[in-house]
Amino acid sequence: STADGPCMVNVNILIRSISKISDLDMEYSVQLTFRQTWIDSRLKFDDMNGQIRYLVLTEPGKVWRPDLFFKNEKEGHFHNIILPNVLLRIHPNGDVLYSIRISLVLACPMDLKYYPLDKQVCQIEMASYGYTTEDLMFLWKEISPVQITTDLHLPRFTLEKYLTDYCTSTTNT
Template sequence: MAQEYSVQLTFREQWTDERLKFDDIQGRLKYLTLTEANRVWMPDLFFSNEKEGHFHNIIMPNVYIRIFPNGSVLYSIRISLTLACPMNLKLYPLDRQICSLRMASYGWTTNDLVFLWKEGDPVQVVKNLHLPRFTLEKFLTDYCNSKTNTGEYSCLKVDLLFKREFSYYLIQIYIPCCMLVIVSWVSFWLDQGAVPARVSLGVTTLLTMATQTSGINASLPPVSYTKAIDVWTGVCLTFVFGALLEFALVNYASRSGSNKASN
């Protein structure tokens, strides 16, 4: 788990440049279309939490610019991004995560450039969105202006609230752990003299449980706090170890009793 998420989006922004006003020929010309972004002035927007990104150029570059008679410019482009998403895994896998998409001005301060969300419905999510391990519960738009020693910079953000799907972990982790604990209890019904059988069963379940725990942690980033899954696997490992320890105590008590009886 790299604490990141990938998104493919159609990004649109609109501004007014009075230098681009033109005659609409009595309403017959609704707008002009450009495919080269460097032909007009554009805001220097960037994604501040981006780790990797690329444009789409099949079959043609997925970008266009519309210039309206009043000088209004609409810029639209399709991009794919990999964005950083710091996660709190204390309740993993029963957790909810908030991942942000941040868009800010790189060089222009708020004295020259201010980003504003469009009124109404500024962010749209496809209705058939399907995520294998998460459910998108809701999203919120907000502002995240930042101040540095060079000035204040305008910033927009979208907070995405994800809920982790529990069914996958129930089948892959919780049920197998329960089964291992129950199998370790089988040694309670074996004869106390069946030493090889009880030792083999106890050691096998203990090693399997340790391997399961190691596999779970291998897919997660190393963190300094205890996760909910750590508590679960720790309790299961304790039960399995307790079953093996029970055999050692019973065997010791049996031998001690036999020695006293023979004396």
């Protein structure tokens, strides 16, 4: 923890696809592009009078990254076909963008008493693994926190709406 308070990480997601919604297993599969931005003053550099807009790090593991995980994840994997689908961009002022493409199978408890006219709320729950809010806070990006691909196709289902919310919990890992 620093005198400046917690590291503030802005988050937004692009939902690329939702598939395999299973009322039997009470889960769904989602593929998304997950983006996090934060400021790390240790990574500031000289932009050579505006000649360097940003640097792209080819080995993202070399810098500190937030330890976010998906609380309701049953399965997950990164995409590594040809090259890992990961981007870590550092701007001269220390702004960091970390973007990754991932596929998840997420638990979704369903209430089926009105089936087939039921409505389900399926969540994507995120949290820090080891930090408390004294050291690390996740915030939804103010503009477009959730983006949905224009060609989202859900057989047998309709995506009615989505919303973002916060819940703060204290954990001791």
